[in-house]
Each structure stands twice: as C-alpha cells, then as structure tokens.
Amino acid sequence: MTKVTLTVNGKTVSKSVEGRTLLSNLLRDDLHLTGTHVGCDTSQCGACVVHVNGEAVKSCTMFAAEADGAEVKTIEGMANADGSLSTIQAAFQEHHGLQCGFCTPGMVMSAAALLKDNPKPSEAEIREYLEGNLCRCTGYHNIVKSIMAASGQSVPAVAAE
Amino acid sequence: MPKDGGIGASSKRREDLRFLTGKGKYTDDINLQGQAYAYFIRSDVAHGTINSIDTSAAEKMPGVEQIFTAKDFEGVGGVPCGWQVTDRHGEVMQEPKHPVLAEGKVRHVGDPIAVVVADSLAEARDAAEAVEIDITELEPVLNMKDALKDGATKVHDDLTSNLCYDWGFVEENREAVDEAIKGAHHVTTLELKNNRLVANPMEPRVAVAEFDSSTEEYTLYTTSQNPHVIRLLMGAFVLGIPEHRLRVVAPDVGGGFGAKIYHYAEEAFCTFAAKQVGRPVKWTSSRSEAFMSDAHGRDHVTKIELAMDKDGHFLALRTDTHANMGAYLSTFAPSIPTWLHGTLMAGNYKTPLIYVNVKAVFTNTVPVDAYRGAGRPEATFQLERVVDKAAREMGIDPIEIRRRNFITEFPYATPVAVEYDTGDYHATMDKLLEMSDHAGFDKRAEESKKNGKLRGFGIAHYIEACGIAPSNLVGQLGARAGLYESATVRVNATGSISVMTGSHSHGQGHETSFAQVVADMIGIDEQQIDIVHGDTSKTPMGMGTYGSRSIAVGGSAMVRATEKIIAKAKKIAAHLMEASEGDIELKDGAFTVAGTDKSVAWGDVTLAAYVPHNYPLEEIEPGLEETAFYDPANFTYPSGAYGCEVEVDPETGKVTVLGFSAADDFGNIINPMIVEGQVHGGLAQGIGQALVENCAYDENGQLLSGSYMDYTMPRADDLPMFNVDHSSITPCTHNPLGVKGCGEAGAIGSPPALVSAVVDALQRAGHDVTHIDMPLTPDRVWAAMNS
Numbered sequence: 001m002t003k004v005t006l007t008v009n010g011k012t013v014s015k016s017v018e019g020r021t022l023l024s025n026l027l028r029d030d031l032h033l034t035g036t037h038v039g040c041d042t043s044q045c046g047a048c049v050v051h052v053n054g055e056a057v058k059s060c061t062m063f064a065a066e067a068d069g070a071e072v073k074t075i076e077g078m079a080n081a082d083g084s085l086s087t088i089q090a091a092f093q094e095h096h097g098l099q100c101g102f103c104t105p106g107m108v109m110s111a112a113a114l115l116k117d118n119p120k121p122s123e124a125e126i127r128e129y130l131e132g133n134l135c136r137c138t139g140y141h142n143i144v145k146s147i148m149a150a151s152g153q154s155v156p157a158v159a160a161e
Numbered sequence: 162m163p164k165d166g167g168i169g170a171s172s173k174r175r176e177d178l179r180f181l182t183g184k185g186k187y188t189d190d191i192n193l194q195g196q197a198y199a200y201f202i203r204s205d206v207a208h209g210t211i212n213s214i215d216t217s218a219a220e221k222m223p224g225v226e227q228i229f230t231a232k233d234f235e236g237v238g239g240v241p242c243g244w245q246v247t248d249r250h251g252e253v254m255q256e257p258k259h260p261v262l263a264e265g266k267v268r269h270v271g272d273p274i275a276v277v278v279a280d281s282l283a284e285a286r287d288a289a290e291a292v293e294i295d296i297t298e299l300e301p302v303l304n305m306k307d308a309l310k311d312g313a314t315k316v317h318d319d320l321t322s323n324l325c326y327d328w329g330f331v332e333e334n335r336e337a338v339d340e341a342i343k344g345a346h347h348v349t350t351l352e353l354k355n356n357r358l359v360a361n362p363m364e365p366r367v368a369v370a371e372f373d374s375s376t377e378e379y380t381l382y383t384t385s386q387n388p389h390v391i392r393l394l395m396g397a398f399v400l401g402i403p404e405h406r407l408r409v410v411a412p413d414v415g416g417g418f419g420a421k422i423y424h425y426a427e428e429a430f431c432t433f434a435a436k437q438v439g440r441p442v443k444w445t446s447s448r449s450e451a452f453m454s455d456a457h458g459r460d461h462v463t464k465i466e467l468a469m470d471k472d473g474h475f476l477a478l479r480t481d482t483h484a485n486m487g488a489y490l491s492t493f494a495p496s497i498p499t500w501l502h503g504t505l506m507a508g509n510y511k512t513p514l515i516y517v518n519v520k521a522v523f524t525n526t527v528p529v530d531a532y533r534g535a536g537r538p539e540a541t542f543q544l545e546r547v548v549d550k551a552a553r554e555m556g557i558d559p560i561e562i563r564r565r566n567f568i569t570e571f572p573y574a575t576p577v578a579v580e581y582d583t584g585d586y587h588a589t590m591d592k593l594l595e596m597s598d599h600a601g602f603d604k605r606a607e608e609s610k611k612n613g614k615l616r617g618f619g620i621a622h623y624i625e626a627c628g629i630a631p632s633n634l635v636g637q638l639g640a641r642a643g644l645y646e647s648a649t650v651r652v653n654a655t656g657s658i659s660v661m662t663g664s665h666s667h668g669q670g671h672e673t674s675f676a677q678v679v680a681d682m683i684g685i686d687e688q689q690i691d692i693v694h695g696d697t698s699k700t701p702m703g704m705g706t707y708g709s710r711s712i713a714v715g716g717s718a719m720v721r722a723t724e725k726i727i728a729k730a731k732k733i734a735a736h737l738m739e740a741s742e743g744d745i746e747l748k749d750g751a752f753t754v755a756g757t758d759k760s761v762a763w764g765d766v767t768l769a770a771y772v773p774h775n776y777p778l779e780e781i782e783p784g785l786e787e788t789a790f791y792d793p794a795n796f797t798y799p800s801g802a803y804g805c806e807v808e809v810d811p812e813t814g815k816v817t818v819l820g821f822s823a824a825d826d827f828g829n830i831i832n833p834m835i836v837e838g839q840v841h842g843g844l845a846q847g848i849g850q851a852l853v854e855n856c857a858y859d860e861n862g863q864l865l866s867g868s869y870m871d872y873t874m875p876r877a878d879d880l881p882m883f884n885v886d887h888s889s890i891t892p893c894t895h896n897p898l899g900v901k902g903c904g905e906a907g908a909i910g911s912p913p914a915l916v917s918a919v920v921d922a923l924q925r926a927g928h929d930v931t932h933i934d935m936p937l938t939p940d941r942v943w944a945a946m947n948s
Contacts, residue, residue, distance in 0.1 A: 018283070034190035035183015037415070039363045040448035044869035047363060075183035085181060093177040096838045100668030101180025102363040102415025108181065123882070130877035134869070136363050136416050137668045139845030139907075140877040142838060 004068040008033065009077030017064040023057075024048045026064035027074060035075040035105045039134070046133030049106035049113075050074045056113035058132070075105035078112070088112055088150040095155065097146030099137035106133050111147045120151050167681030168898075171834035174673045175688075176666070185413045188367035188384045193441035196369065197226050199431060200285035201444070202275040202292055203453065204267035207301035207525040207862020208316070211265055211294065214275055219291035224284030226438045228292065229276045229430070231264040237433065240426055241398040242490035243390075245639040246499050246521070249329030254521070256325075257317040259489035261399065261426045261433070267296065268316055268488035269525050270864050271453025276430055278438055282445075301862035305462060305483040305522040316488055316523040325486050325495065325521035330503040331577060338516035341477035345468030349551035354934045355539045357460035357485065357856040359872060360532045362667075364415025365451045370431040371441035378406045381432050385411040386421045386665050387705020390642070392697050394424040394492070400433055404697075407432075411695040414667035418846070419531040420455045421667065422707050423492035427454070452867045457856055458532020460485035461498065465543045467512075473557045475512040475566045480543060482519045487528035494530045495521060500638050501536030501626070501708075507575035508544045509586045509622045509800060510566040515576045525862045531707065533846055533908040537625040545621040545913035549920070550931050559917070563622055564590065571891075579626060581798045583891035584826060586622060592824035593620070593802035596884055602806070606925065615809040616819075617922025620802065621913035627902035628713030628797035628893070645792040646710070647701040648719035650679065650726050652785035654771035656764035658683075658690045660722075663703010664715030665695050669839065669904065671711060674832040678716055678898065682723045684749040685763055701788055709902030712831060713797050713893065720897045721789035729781060733766045736777045797893045797901040801825035803910035805848075805918040811926065814943030816919055818848060822884040823910065828893045828901035836903045840885045843907020849875035850908070851915035851935045873936075 001016040008031060015030045027033045027050065038060055039045035048059040051073040078086050085093065088111050098104040107130070114121060114129045121129065126147050127140065135143060145155040164170035179185050216228040240259040247253050258264075263274045275292055279285035300314045307313060308323040316323055329335060342348055369382040379402055385391050388409040395409075396402040414421060431442045446454065461482050468477040484498035503517035552559040567586040574580045594600070602618050609616035629635075632643035647663040660679060664671055676690040693699050703715070727747055734752035735742040744755045750763040769776055770785040806820040823840055830836050853873040857865040866872035892899030912935060919937050923930045923946060930945045 020283070028190075033183065034187075035185070037187070037364070038189075039365065039415075040869050042448065042868045042870050044874075045363060045448070075181075079182050085178070089181040092181055093173055096174065096834050098177060098180055099670070099838060099842065100363065100416040101176070101185045101413065102187065104180050105183055124878075127876075127878040127880075134363060134874050134876065136361055136418065136846070136874070137842045138838060139841035139843075139875075139883060140880055141841040141883050144877065144882070 002065045004064055006067050006069060007071045009073055019065060021064040022060050023062040023064050023067050024059040027059060033074050033076050037102055037105055039102060044134065046110060047103050047106040049109040049133065051109060051113065056110055075108060078108060091146040091150035095142050095146040095149055097138065097142045103133060103135045107135065107143055111150065114147065115151055120153060123148065166687055167677055168831055170677060170832065172673050172677055172687060172832055174670045176670065176672045187364055187413045187415055188369060188382050189445050191369050191382050191412065193369060193371050196441035196443050197278045197280060197438060198282040198285050199434065199442050199444040200277045200282065200289050201273045201427065202277070202289050202294070204263065204270055204272040204274055206267060206296060206298050207270050208299040209267050209296040210299060211263060211267060211274065211296055213295045215293040216275065219277065219288040222284065222288035222291055224280035225288045226278045226280065229262065229278070229434060231260060231262045234261050237261060238399045240424060240429065241394055242495065243394065243492045243641045244496040245641065246326050246328060246495040247639060248326040249332045254326040254495055255320045256490060257320055261429050269527050270862060271527060272488065273426055278434055278442055301525040303524055303526065303858060303862055305485055305524060308522050308524055309520065316525055323523045325523060328499050328519045330517045334514055334516050334576060338477045338479050338514045341514050342466055342468045342479055345476050346471045347469050347555060349467045349547055349554050350464065351547045351550050351932060352464045353543060353546060353932060355459045355461040355463065355542055356850060356935045358458045358532055358850055358854050359452055359856050360418040360420035360455060360458060361874060362416030362418055362420060365446040365448055366421065366425065366427065366455065367445045368428045368431040369441060369443040370435040372436040378408065379432055379435070380408045380410065381428060382410045382412065383428050384414050384421050386414070386417040386667060386707055388665065388695055388697050389663065389703050390705055391424050391428060395429050395432065399429045408698045411665055417667045418533045419458060419535060419707060423456055423530055449868050452872065453527055453864055456491040456530035457487065457527050458529065459539060460529050461539045463543050465547045467547045467551050469551060469555065473555045473562045473565055475510050477514040478506060478512050479516050480506060480518065484519055484521045485526065485529050486521050486523055487526045488523060489528050491528040491530035494528060496640065497531050497536040498539070502540045504577050504579045505537050505540040505624060505626060506544060506577050508541065509568060509624050511568050513576060517577065526858060533843065534905045535708065537905065538909045538912060541621065541623045541909050542913045546916065546932060549917050553931065559620060560590065579796060582795060582894045584798060584800050585889060585891050586800060588889040589800060589802040589824045589826055590622065592886055592889055593804050593822055596824060596886055597804040597806065597820065597822035599804065609808050615811055615922040615926045617807050617809065617918040617925060619805045619914045619917025619921050621910050621917060622802050623906065623910035624798055624800040625905060625909050626796035627709035627799055628793050628896065629708035629710045630796060631794060632792050642704065644704055645790050646714040646718045647703045647788065647790045648715065648722045649701050649786065649788040650719065650722040652726055652767050654768050656689065656767040659693055660690060660719055661693045661700040662715050662719060663700055663705065664711040665706040667706065669706065669711060670832070670835045674712065674835055675716065675719060677831055678719060679723050682720065682727065683763060684747065709904040712898065712900045713896055713902045714791060714793050716898055716900060717896045718789050718791035721791050722787045725787035725789060726785060729785060730766045732781055733769050733776065734761050737761050737766065737769060737775065794895040797828065797896070799825065799827050799901040799903065799906055801906055801910055803914040805914040807915070807918040807922055809919060809922045809942060811946065814939035814946065816852060816937050816942060818881050818915065820881055820884065821848065821911065823907065824886045824889060825903065825906055826889045826891055827887050827903045828890060829899040830887055831900065833887065836887055837885050839903045840907045841883050843905060844883055844911050845875050845880055847908040847911025848880060848915055851912040851937060853879060853936050853938070855936050
C-alpha cells in the first residue's frame with residue numbers, strides 16, 4: 001500500500017492505496033466523489049476526465065499513486081462558490097447539452113480545459129477536441145452548441161431552441 | 162412567441178442540475194454496507210463442452226466469500242423469454258433454456274461459467290485467475306444460412322435444429338404476392354445486410370442486491386429501463402421470489418437504447434447470491450464485458466423484391482430475412498424481426514400485396530434483441546433501399562417514385578395488419594426538400610467536383626409503430642406481458658404534486674416533460690410537480706420505457722389520473738363555493754363558478770381534501786390521490802422524411818457527412834427542446850450504423866469488436882450539425898395528448914438516407930453501384946468504386 005496525499009477540489013486528503021489503484025477508483029471508491037464516471041476500460045470514453053494540476057486527464061489512465069501531491073479538480077468542484085452553476089454548466093443546461101448525464105462530467109471537464117487554452121474555439125475545433133469524449137445520447141449537436149455558448153459565441157442556428 | 166411553461170414549452174431540464182454537478186445517483190454509485198463484489202468468469206470460446214470446473218485453489222484465495230457455478234443454481238429457473246412467436250405452420254418457436262450460469266456447454270464468447278464473490282473486486286479478479294476450467298471446443302455455428310443446412314452443428318442439442326421459427330406474414334398473401342411478382346411489368350431485387358450493432362449506453366450495466374433476513378425481503382438496484390418487468394421476470398420465473406418481497410430500483414440510468422430492457426443473468430445472480438452469502442453483492446460490468454454480455458442489435462440478412470407497373474406504382478413486395486437470435490432468446494428477441502418488423506413493411510406506401518418471411522436462427526453469438534428502433538430500422542432500411550434502386554431502374558426520380566406511391570388517405574389499413582391513424586407524407590417530404598435546400602444541390606455538387614470530391618444527396622421516408630402497445634393485440638401475437646402504462650398522481654395538502662409513473666427516464670427528461678403536462682392541465686407552476694420513477698416500491702406496476710412509448714402510453718396514463726384528480730377537485734370546489742359541480746371551471750390553478758366572480762385557489766381545494774372540516778364526506782372520500790392504467794387503443798405512427806448530403810473522397814473512399822436534415826411528424830409536441838435532442842441522438846446512432854459501427858465475429862466466433870479500440874463509436878468530428886424540424890403535425894387520434902413518440906425516429910430514417918447519399922455520389926460520378934452494405938467505411942466505398 002502506498003500513502004498518497006493530494007488536494008481534491010481544494011481539500012487536502014490522504015489515503016493508502018494499492019499500487020494498482022487508478023485515480024478514478026480513488027476518487028469514486030475512497031473519496032466518494034461519484035460524479036467522475038467510468039464508461040470503458042480502454043481510455044476511450046472520457047467520462048472520467050478530471051483536471052490534474054490544471055490539465056484534463058482521463059482519471060482511469062493514471063494511477064492514484066501518480067497523483068501524490070497533485071491538485072485535482074472533479075465535476076463536484078466545478079460549480080461557483082455559491083453553489084450556482086458555472087458558465088459552462090449553465091450553458092449545458094440552457095442548450096440541452098446532456099441527456100442521460102453519464103458522459104456529462106467528462107464533457108464539462110473537457111470543455112473547461114478546451115476553453116482555458118482556446119477561449120473562442122470554432123465548431124470544428126470543438127469537435128476535434130471532443131474526440132476523446134464519447135456521448136451516446138446527444139449526437140454531440142447540443143454539446144457543441146453548449147460549448148460555443150459558454151465561450152460567448154453565437155450558437156449555430158440550425159435548430160430551434 | 163415560445164411558451165414559457167406547460168405543454169409546448171422548451172422548459173429547461175430540472176434533472177440537469179444534479180447531472181451537471183456530479184450529484185446524479187447511478188447504480189454504481191450505490192454501495193451497501195458490507196457488500197461483496199462479484200466477478201464473472203466468462204467463456205473465451207464460442208462453443209464448447211465444459212468438462213470440469215475446479216475452484217478449490219481459488220476458494221482459498223484472500224477475501225473469497227464463495228465461488229458459484231451452475232451446480233449452485235439447480236432448482237433455479239432459466240432467464241425467461243417474454244415473447245412466443247408462432248411460425249407460419251402454426252407451430253410455436255423453439256425455445257431453449259437460458260441458464261443463469263452455463264450448464265454443461267458454453268454457447269458464445271462471454272457466456273458466464275462461474276462467479277467469484279469476494280470482499281473486493283480486485284480479490285475476486287485475482288481468485289478468478291485461479292479457477293481452472295476445462296472446455297472441449299466445438300465447431301461454432303456462425304453463418305445463419307449454413308446453420309439451417311441439414312446436419313449442421315446445433316447450438317442447442319435438445320432442439321431439433323438451429324431454426325427458432327419460420328414466420329410468414331401475412332401467410333394468406335403468400336401465393337397472391339408470388340403471382341403478382343411473376344406478372345409484374347418490372348421487379349427490383351436487392352440483397353442486403355443490416356449490420357450487427359452494440360447499443361453501448363455510456364453507463365455499463367450494474368447490479369447491486371441485498372437480502373434482509375429479518376423481513377425476508379430482497380432489494381435489487383439495477384441499470385434497467387423497466388424495473389417492474391425485471392421484478393416480474395426475475396421474481397416469478399427465475400428465483401421464485403414473491404413480488405411483495407422483492408423491490409427493484411433503477412435509479413439514474415445512463416442511457417439504455419434497448420440494451421437495458423432485458424432481464425439479465427447478472428441481476429438474477431446478484432439477487433440470488435446476496436441471500437446465499439448473507440451480504441449484499443455488487444457487480445459492475447466493464448465495457449469489454451458489456452460487449453459480450455449486453456444484448457446486441459439488428460443482424461439481418463435480407464432479400465427484398467418490389468414489383469411495379471410501368472408507371473412505377475408498387476404492386477407487390479416480398480421479403481425474405483434471416484434474423485440472428487444469438488445463442489439464447491433475450492427477453493423480447495423473437496418479436497423484433499416479426500411483429501416490430503414485418504408489420505412495418507408497407508412503409509409510407511400503398512403497396513397492395515406484401516409477404517414477409519423471417520427465419521430466426523440460433524448461432525454461437527451474443528443474444529440479439531431490440532436496439533433503438535428495434536425491427537423498424539431493419540424494415541425501413543430494406544424498403545427504402547429497394548425503392549431507391551427501383552427508381553433508378555425505372556428511370557423515375559427517387560422523390561417522385563415515393564410521392565407517386567405515398568398513402569394519402571387516413572385511416573389506412575395496410576396489407577400487413579396495422580392501421581395508420583394519421584400522417585401527411587407529402588408535407589414532411591416538402592419540408593425536407595425546403596430545409597435541405599434540395600434545389601441548390603446541383604450547384605453544391607459542382608463545387609465539390611472542382612475540389613475533387615463526389616457529392617451525393619440521399620433521401621429516405623420512414624414510418625414507425627410506437628406507443629407500444631394494445632395489450633390484447635400483443636397477447637394474440639405472443640407477448641407474455643401486457644403493454645399498458647400506469648401513473649399515480651398524489652396531490653399533497655399544500656397543493657404540490659408527486660406523480661409516480663411506470664415509465665422510466667434514462668436520458669429522456671421525463672422529470673421535466675411529464676411535469677409540464679400536469680402543470681398545463683391544472684394551471685400551476687411546473688416546479689410544484691415532481692415526477693417519481695424507477696422504484697417498484699414507489700410506483701404502480703409499470704412496463705417501462707422503450708419503443709418510444711413513454712409520453713404516448715405513460716403520459717396518457719398520467720393524463721387519465723390527472724383527469725380523475727381534477728374531477729374530484731371540482732366536486733370539492735363546488736362544495737366550498739356552494740355551487741353546482743357542472744358549473745365549476747379550472748383555469749390557471751383556480752376553480753371558478755361559471756358566470757360569477759366566485760373562485761377558490763388550487764391550494765384551498767387540496768387543503769380541504771386533507772383537512773376535511775368543511776367537506777362533503779357523505780359524497781366523496783377525503784384525500785386527493787388517483788391512479789390510472791392506460792392501455793393504448795392502437796400503435797402510434799410517427800413518420801418523416803430524412804435527407805443526407807455527403808462528400809466522398811474518390812481517392813480514399815472516405816465519406817464525410819456534410820449535412821443531415823430531418824422533417825418529422827411526431828404529432829403534438831410537449832417539449833420541443835427535448836424532442837430535438839432525441840432526434841439528434843437517434844440520428845447519431847443511425848449515422849453511426851451506416852458509417853462506422855459494426856459488431857464483428859471472426860470465423861471461430863471470437864468477438865473482434867470487443868472494446869472501444871475496435872468497435873467504432875461515432876465521435877463529435879464524425880457528425881455535422883443537424884437540421885431538424887417537427888412542424889408537420891398530424892396529431893395521433895387515439896391518445897389524449899395527440900402524441901406519437903420521438904425516441905427512435907432518428908435511428909430509423911437515417912441509415913437508408915446516408916447509404917442512398919453515398920450511392921448517389923458514386924452514381925453521379927459514373928460508377929455502376931446500387932448498394933453498399935453498412936458500415937460505409939472507406940475500404941468498402943473504395944472497393945465499390947473500383948470493382
């Protein structure tokens with residue numbers, strides 16, 4: 001067992017983990033942050049995306065031990081301080097960017113990482129960036145719209161609101 | 162001006178708040194005190210005889226509670242099938258036993274053989290490595306036509322052959338169809354495959370079960386689209402648990418698309434094992450496990466023939482399909498290629514004579530059952546593809562040949578035993594041509610040509626049967642269940658309302674749209690209404706969500722229950738205002754006496770119902786809670802016209818979807834935003850099937866597409882922005898909301914439109930190509946161009 005100490009959503013936590021424990025397991029099973037979802041076992045679906053030291057990371061591809069000393073942010077840490085939805089979260093609701101909600105935490109975390117590096121992405125840039133996040137419900141249409149709206153751009157006007 | 166609440170408003174979804182903040186409660190988020198973890202050991206061969214299973218070493222491994230094999234399930238029932246099809250000779254289908262754990266033989270890669278239950282998942286997995294299983298491999302049965310040959314290896318030794326059934330519909334039309342085809346001016350023939358798919362909801366299946374020895378009650382938390390159906394099937398047929406001692410909860414469920422309708426062995430296992438080991442048992446599917454244990458979809462091989470007169474009027478249609486059942490019969494499997502497929506073969510056209518033959522075949526593959534659309538995509542695909550080919554052979558424009566044969570008078574009784582109540586197919590076609598700028602296509606094609614690309618436009622028109630289904634009818638057709646829906650409307654003393662619905666929401670947004678309906682009927686704010694679903698201990702017996710049935714059947718049940726509430730509330734209001742009940746009107750949440758200024762608020766009436774001091778107790782009971790069960794009079798018949806525009810790279814065969822337009826008639830719309838989202842998702846799955854998705858087995862029955870490394874899911878950059886419209890409305894005539902359902906349409910209409918577009922692009926470039934089997938991967942398109 002290895003002892004890991006990390007900051008998750010601003011709170012410092014210490015846990016003893018097996019060497020094979022993934023960061024996604026640490027978050028879900030040990031820290032009970034079940035907003036981070038696991039949708040595959042080959043690092044393809046992106047439902048488990050969190051931010052590690054500010055970068056989007058698939059938490060199923062990283063051992064918990066590797067996160068020792070890291071600053072981790074999960075979907076539970078994304079809302080505003082007063083509990084209201086952040087700009088990205090609010091845009092997803094406004095533009096119906098989610099249905100079953102399972103891929104949503106990963107989508108929101110990826111979207112936040114994208115907008116940090118590229119504050120005004122084009123539709124094509126958003127679609128390319130989301131290559132690593134699978135959604136089976138929305139056909140991505142409203143996710144793309146949500147991210148464009150969250151970046152302050154007008155959304156493609158192909159469908160009625 | 163869009164509405165800001167009630168029916169017709171794009172109300173924002175209330176469920177989003179928990180999903181967007183990580184507070185959704187999915188089954189895998191549920192952990193019970195003292196739970197053990199189940200790990201399934203599955204067959205790695207397609208077909209084999211189990212000689213021995215040695216668990217002795219594994220049992221001594223750390224953390225192991227118990228290891229289960231078929232021996233432990235003696236006296237336990239098999240996983241039941243919910244539909245018995247009768248074949249064209251009047252014989253019932255062959256129905257093999259589907260044991261919870263393999264008995265003597267394994268019949269597909271992924272067939273569960275043994276289960277390790279241990280303190281942790283890691284320990285269960287470690288111990289599974291130490292279980293020794295000796296299997297003698299047998300020849301796998303994979304090709305459906307070969308499987309039906311005399312002397313073929315059998316999937317089930319106790320059946321007479323690999324034929325589940327040989328279904329003919331309508332059998333009485335068989336000879337007349339043959340004659341009409343023989344004598345026709347022209348017959349267009351097409352052979353095609355409808356590729357096998359995996360539903361892939363993003364949340365893998367999970368089951369967590371506990372047994373309370375003090376009350377002898379079981380609770381199963383499971384990823385289900387229909388918890389009551391699981392309770393009935395598992396309780397009555399597998400484990401023999403009385404329903405009042407079995408609670409099934411399907412909390413937030415991360416998508417279903419059909420794959421979470423069925424009762425699965427893992428659910429029965431966890432429930433059974435929880436009592437055996439005396440502690441809760443949890444199983445969480447990995448994605449790889451999902452690929453070999455979730456029911457698959459489609460997998461038809463079809464020959465279709467369309468006979469026409471000299472003007473392209475359809476005279477007769479004959480189809481011959483082999484439908485893969487896989488190794489066992491999943492819950493609704495037998496009904497998919499028959500009653501949800503054959504009955505739709507008329508499509509939007511007035512073809513007077515139709516005969517459908519379906520041979521359902523057992524193979525050494527994962528069971529196949531409903532996947533979004535379920536039979537209707539298979540019907541639409543073959544019909545629309547043959548119509549396209551017929552248009553070309555007859556020298557008639559594909560849009561014109563459709564228009565020439567459209568049904569225009571309703572109600573319309575098809576020769577395949579269903580009656581369409583309403584529709585306006587010219588209207589959806591007109592809308593599609595307008596929204597896709599069909600008139601401007603040639604100019605765009607020229608632009609593509611200048612860039613060295615081939616541009617094509619494809620069209621498909623579809624009809625589906627939704628709002629499943631009249632119980633007495635499906636009973637005659639072999640269903641072992643009714644297909645009504647239920648709702649209890651519980652009005653609280655202060656006027657807020659809890660609606661307990663038998664429908665289940667796993668992405669459809671019922672918590673919002675169902676509340677809109679009740680809010681509209683009573684005239685109160687949507688936020689005063691909560692929708693409760695997914696728990697057999699809370700909701701009345703319900704049949705769940707699939708077949709685009711929730712608003713049409715579940716919504717209708719809720720309307721009926723709300724009507725009862727309003728009728729009773731009017732009696733109370735009449736008493737409070739000392740007026741005649743017949744004069745009471747309910748508007749905007751207030752009861753008034755017609756022609757007077759007398760009024761009582763909704764909350765005053767609800768309070769009186771629960772504090773009945775001034776109340777007509779001799780006439781009506783206190784309280785305000787009503788239940789309704791709604792059994793639909795007919796299916797509903799959504800329809801629409803879909804258009805796809807593609808560019809093909811002639812160098813590589815790569816297809817790019819440039820635009821996709823969908824003009825649907827869903828009847829009345831409750832929440833346009835949600836409806837559009839449903840269409841988007843359906844389109845993505847249909848385009849996925851046509852372009853990238855394929856579930857493949859090799860010649861040994863090994864699942865080649867067993868993970869997201871090999872099964873291609875449509876990604877954001879595979880798809881365009883969609884152009885959707887639902888303004889063509891012919892309301893359903895037989896349900897109170899006039900709704901038809903919208904959940905599956907996108908997946909039904911899109912595959913033939915996309916294939917048509919690619920074929921069109923190739924034909925315009927002079928290639929003699931009339932069809933390419935899905936998925937239209939670059940190598941297949943390139944091969945079609947260069948053959």
